Amino acid sequence: xxxxxxxxxxxxxxxxxxxxxxxxxxxxxxxxxxxxxxxxxxxxxxxxxxxxxxxxxxxxxxxxxxxxxxxxxxxxxxxxxxxxxxxxxxxxxxxxxxxxxxxxxxxxxxxxxxxxxxxxxxxxxxxxxxxxxxxxxxxxxxxxxxxxxxxxxxxxxxxxxxxxxxxxxxxxxxxxxxxxxxxxxxxxxxxxxxxxxxxxxxxxxxxxxxxxxxxxxxxxxxxxxxxxxxxxxxxxxxxxxxxxxxxxxxxxxxxxxxxxxxxxxxxxxxxxxxxxxxxxxxxxxxxxxxxxxxxx
Amino acid sequence: xxxxxxxxxxxxxxxxxxxxxxxxxxxxxxxxxxxxxxxxxxxxxxxxxxxxxxxxxxxxxxxxxxxxxxxxxxxxxxxxxxxxxxxxxxxxxxxxxxxxxxxxxxxxxxxxxxxxxxxxxxxxxxxxxxxxxxxxxxxxxxxxxxxxxxxxxxxxxxxxxxxxxxxxxxxxxxxxxxxxxxxxxxxxxxxxxxxxxxxxxxxxxxxxxxxxxxxxxxxxxxxxxxxxxxxxxxxxxxxxxxxxxxxxxxxxxxxxxxxxxxxxxxxxxxxxxxxxxxxxxxxxxxxxxxxxxxxxxxxxxxxxxxxxxxxxxxxxxxxxxxxxxxxxxxxxxxxxxxxxxxxxxxxxxxxxxxxxxxxxxxxxxxxxxxxxx
Amino acid sequence: xxxxxxxxxxxxxxxxxxxxxxxxxxxxxxxxxxxxxxxxxxxxxxxxxxxxxxxxxxxxxxxxxxxxxxxxxxxxxxxxxxxxxxxxxxxxxxxxxxxxxxxxxxxxxxxxxxxxxxxxxxxxxxxxxxxxxxxxxxxxxxxxxxxxxxxxxxxxxxxxxxxxxxxxxxxxxxxxxxxxxxxxxxxxxxxxxxxxxxxxxxxxxxxxxxxxxxxxxxxxxxxxxxxxxxxxxxxxxxxxxxxxxxxxxxxxxxxxxxxxxxxxxxxxxxxxxxxxxxxxxxxxxxxxxxxxxxxxxxxxxxxxxxxxxxxxx
Numbered sequence: 001x002x003x004x005x006x007x008x009x010x011x012x013x014x015x016x017x018x019x020x021x022x023x024x025x026x027x028x029x030x031x032x033x034x035x036x037x038x039x040x041x042x043x044x045x046x047x048x049x050x051x052x053x054x055x056x057x058x059x060x061x062x063x064x065x066x067x068x069x070x071x072x073x074x075x076x077x078x079x080x081x082x083x084x085x086x087x088x089x090x091x092x093x094x095x096x097x098x099x100x101x102x103x104x105x106x107x108x109x110x111x112x113x114x115x116x117x118x119x120x121x122x123x124x125x126x127x128x129x130x131x132x133x134x135x136x137x138x139x140x141x142x143x144x145x146x147x148x149x150x151x152x153x154x155x156x157x158x159x160x161x162x163x164x165x166x167x168x169x170x171x172x173x174x175x176x177x178x179x180x181x182x183x184x185x186x187x188x189x190x191x192x193x194x195x196x197x198x199x200x201x202x203x204x205x206x207x208x209x210x211x212x213x214x215x216x217x218x219x220x221x222x223x224x225x226x227x228x229x230x231x232x233x234x235x236x237x238x239x240x241x242x243x244x245x246x247x248x249x250x251x252x253x254x255x256x257x258x259x260x261x262x263x264x265x266x267x268x269x270x271x272x273x274x275x276x277x278x279x280x281x282x283x284x285x286x287x288x289x290x291x292x293x294x295x296x
Numbered sequence: 297x298x299x300x301x302x303x304x305x306x307x308x309x310x311x312x313x314x315x316x317x318x319x320x321x322x323x324x325x326x327x328x329x330x331x332x333x334x335x336x337x338x339x340x341x342x343x344x345x346x347x348x349x350x351x352x353x354x355x356x357x358x359x360x361x362x363x364x365x366x367x368x369x370x371x372x373x374x375x376x377x378x379x380x381x382x383x384x385x386x387x388x389x390x391x392x393x394x395x396x397x398x399x400x401x402x403x404x405x406x407x408x409x410x411x412x413x414x415x416x417x418x419x420x421x422x423x424x425x426x427x428x429x430x431x432x433x434x435x436x437x438x439x440x441x442x443x444x445x446x447x448x449x450x451x452x453x454x455x456x457x458x459x460x461x462x463x464x465x466x467x468x469x470x471x472x473x474x475x476x477x478x479x480x481x482x483x484x485x486x487x488x489x490x491x492x493x494x495x496x497x498x499x500x501x502x503x504x505x506x507x508x509x510x511x512x513x514x515x516x517x518x519x520x521x522x523x524x525x526x527x528x529x530x531x532x533x534x535x536x537x538x539x540x541x542x543x544x545x546x547x548x549x550x551x552x553x554x555x556x557x558x559x560x561x562x563x564x565x566x567x568x569x570x571x572x573x574x575x576x577x578x579x580x581x582x583x584x585x586x587x588x589x590x591x592x593x594x595x596x597x598x599x600x601x602x603x604x605x606x607x608x609x610x611x612x613x614x615x616x617x618x619x620x621x622x623x624x625x626x627x628x629x630x631x632x633x634x635x636x637x638x639x640x641x642x643x644x645x646x647x648x649x650x651x652x653x654x655x656x657x658x659x660x661x662x663x664x665x666x667x668x669x
Numbered sequence: 670x671x672x673x674x675x676x677x678x679x680x681x682x683x684x685x686x687x688x689x690x691x692x693x694x695x696x697x698x699x700x701x702x703x704x705x706x707x708x709x710x711x712x713x714x715x716x717x718x719x720x721x722x723x724x725x726x727x728x729x730x731x732x733x734x735x736x737x738x739x740x741x742x743x744x745x746x747x748x749x750x751x752x753x754x755x756x757x758x759x760x761x762x763x764x765x766x767x768x769x770x771x772x773x774x775x776x777x778x779x780x781x782x783x784x785x786x787x788x789x790x791x792x793x794x795x796x797x798x799x800x801x802x803x804x805x806x807x808x809x810x811x812x813x814x815x816x817x818x819x820x821x822x823x824x825x826x827x828x829x830x831x832x833x834x835x836x837x838x839x840x841x842x843x844x845x846x847x848x849x850x851x852x853x854x855x856x857x858x859x860x861x862x863x864x865x866x867x868x869x870x871x872x873x874x875x876x877x878x879x880x881x882x883x884x885x886x887x888x889x890x891x892x893x894x895x896x897x898x899x900x901x902x903x904x905x906x907x908x909x910x911x912x913x914x915x916x917x918x919x920x921x922x923x924x925x926x927x928x929x930x931x932x933x934x935x936x937x938x939x940x941x942x943x944x945x946x947x948x949x950x951x952x953x954x955x956x957x958x959x960x961x962x963x964x965x966x967x968x969x970x971x972x973x974x975x976x977x978x979x980x981x982x
Binding site: 008009010013014016017020021116120122123132134138141143145212215216217218223226257258259261262265266267269 | 321329330331333366465492493495497498499500501502503504506507510523524527531533534535536554555556641664
């Protein structure tokens with residue numbers, strides 16, 4: 001009995017982490033779906049979300065709901081700007097050039113912000129905008145942070161689904177991810193659709209950053225690297241380009257990471273993710289829900 | 297007339313030269329940026345206070361060269377290589393932490409440059425594979441002693457029967473201190489219910505804390521630096537775990553209470569000195585530091601001050617300012633009256649000193665007791 | 670026949686360069702630090718040459734090159750520690766042995782991975798790189814010497830001018846021969862259009878695998894030399910950031926250009942390490958702000974690299 005409760009408790013920990021990964025991986029999967037590129041700088045948008053929230057709390061004392069809106073708006077705008085400045089000029093270049101540019105953008109964001117003039121490379125403690133409350137249900141404890149992360153994630157996902165399946169932009173986005181050229185030929189402004197995609201992805205990553213910083217209250221300019229890579233793997237796992245794949249992938253990765261920490265050792269947590277990746281790449285590179293990817 | 301004038305000029309320049317002191321270059325390796333920058337700053341500040349005092353009555357003119365190791369072993373090794381081969385320093389103060397000091401001490405020893413670290417407490421800094429690195433010294437106690445003190449305090453004073461240990465696997469200081477604590481705790485019939493490692497960049501401790509929570513330990517020992525400790529402490533309290541938290545000298549920063557807040561109140565840690573104790577040498581230094589920098593120096597700053605003064609005294613006693621002569625005099629250091637106590641080096645280049653125990657109250661750290669070796 | 674005559678010219682040129690550098694070192698003008706980074710630059714050129722074969726010539730985007738560099742470094746250091754290697758005569762076979770071990774790992778990994786395309790190859794190699802780093806971080810569970818995340822200390826300093834220079838030159842010559850051979854032709858053709866090449870009956874997978882194995886072999890050797898130069902290894906030295914370093918060198922030098930890689934590698938090391946002496950540390954931080962900007966600009970303006978010569982294209 002006790003072991004089951006222990007597992008459930010760890011599951012809760014894993015779902016908390018997985019929710020954040022899911023939010024980030026959505027950005028990767030949507031951008032890949034439309035542009036067939038891996039936006040390496042996406043993890044840094046996540047980091048920016050956390051930092052914007054930090055300044056929102058410390059300098060302006062914003063209440064939590066306002067924080068979410070401000071963080072996501074600003075990160076959406078930044079994501080759109082990055083696309084316009086760095087990726088748009090290379091839209092017809094070989095894919096590798098886009099990849100390398102994305103790496104360049106990522107490095108630029110990290111190192112510029114790590115200058116002492118900006119955020120400095122130090123670890124900064126993240127203050128919570130509210131008190132922690134613990135709820136004990138028998139032997140399991142959940143705190144309000146868990147609840148907030150669950151609810152914000154679910155609400156974000158619902159909004160996302162509404163946007164994608166019920167709005168014109170959403171339909172345009174889905175069309176573009178099938179075939180960009182034909183969509184443009186149909187008279188749709190693909191540039192706007194692309195911006196829309198980056199914007200939503202960026203907003204979700206920004207919210208993810210805020211939630212992550214609340215759960216694990218220490219932020220740092222390089223904090224986006226590993227979660228970014230893991231979320232991308234989550235997107236691949238679920239089937240790159242597929243929205244529900246990304247969400248499922250995120251939760252799988254989050255839960256596996258926590259379980260490895262709990263039952264093996266925390267020092268293996270990064271490694272296990274990649275073993276899962278290799279297994280999938282070998283046997284099911286399409287991902288769980290995947291469509292086929294080209295192999296040579 | 298001209299000849300008298302010329303010889304007068306000659307004598308004048310000659311005497312000016314003999315007033316000019318010979319220049320000795322000393323390097324300081326300290327983490328000015330990175331996860332323990334408050335330690336790096338206090339070390340730098342104390343180093344400069346010592347140099348200022350020395351300039352008034354010392355034999356040589358000291359040219360200090362500062363290198364930032366970012367509390368990273370690779371940066372530290374690059375920095376020390378540059379200090380030795382490019383800047384040609386005669387001696388080095390630092391690095392601060394064992395994980396940087398251990399690789400740096402190897403290089404320093406191969407290149408025959410004396411080094412005194414104020415604060416690196418892991419035994420491997422002065423000894424490698426059982427062999428003493430003769431150019432390396434430290435002004436502080438070593439972790440076997442510190443871990444022992446912490447464990448004894450937990451058993452006798454906190455009446456703990458069970459303990460959990462969380463340590464950073466990539467940090468010699470953390471790993472070593474954790475082991476020493478465990479050994480003494482178990483020797484005193486205590487039970488270690490969990491002994492978990494994590495990595496430096498981990499932020500999510502939920503899995504580990506849940507793992508520990510079901511064992512309900514009386515005490516949780518977290519031998520890491522203040523930034524990580526604050527993060528872990530917060531997450532521990534959030535999960536509703538009420539165990540007493542215990543730590544080592546890496547906790548000694550005002551940032552700890554600031555960041556962790558209530559989560560860390562009521563915890564204890566072992567340290568090198570406490571500004572609350574009444575001691576003339578310590579009080580003089582604390583007053584000077586407070587005047588210049590506005591706050592009371594932490595243990596690491598105090599130790600850096602002591603390490604620097606040990607070096608400077610050895611330098612003055614040496615017949616010539618060469619690395620070999622300086623080394624000989626450092627070895628002979630006996631009963632140096634430092635801020636952190638009276639310091640003598642044993643045959644391993646380690647200082648034999650007492651430990652203090654500090655409790656963190658809401659208003660700040662408070663001295664509890666001293667434990668002598 | 671013509672190859673040998675051409676090679677003779679190159680051999681004479683390299684001997685001449687060696688003598689010049691040696692005299693310069695002996696003269697006492699350069700400090701130990703400058704000598705150290707000169708040797709380091711040869712090592713980096715060697716490793717980057719490996720990546721150039723894999724990516725520049727054959728078009729396989731690998732983000733895990735530093736992992737193989739690291740495997741070579743740790744393997745060499747460990748062997749030399751347990752075998753008690755002290756002189757460079759005994760080091761050379763150990764370095765080659767670790768190079769072969771590294772090549773073997775490349776073979777194991779290459780098999781499954783190299784069938785993937787562009788982006789997925791990038792992620793797979795990135796993943797392998799992180800896996801290697803995690804393994805190195807936990808290496809002290811296997812044996813304490815490896816040091817785990819605390820680093821591998823106490824390696825003997827054996828790498829000297831002769832070792833790093835001549836091994837690098839040796840492999841430059843071998844690589845040049847390979848490029849001018851049948852394999853080089855396959856590699857360049859595969860980069861341009863793999864489907865076309867396979868349709869004329871060439872086993873493209875084998876060709877790609879050989880390029881990958883050879884490139885990683887060079888990285889392994891370079892790693893071994895590095896270990897005995899810096900005498901300290903830490904898993905964080907071999908992470909994705911280091912892989913990106915190699916990538917930048919290959920791109921700046923011009924993909925598919927050997928001389929470009931050499932120049933870019935030398936320039937890169939002197940720029941990064943050399944600046945450490947010249948600039949105060951506050952300005953040093955701006956290096957990594959400028960480098961990505963330059964990288965992005967290169968991608969936008971000259972996507973094939975700065976120094977493309979007739980060799981490559």
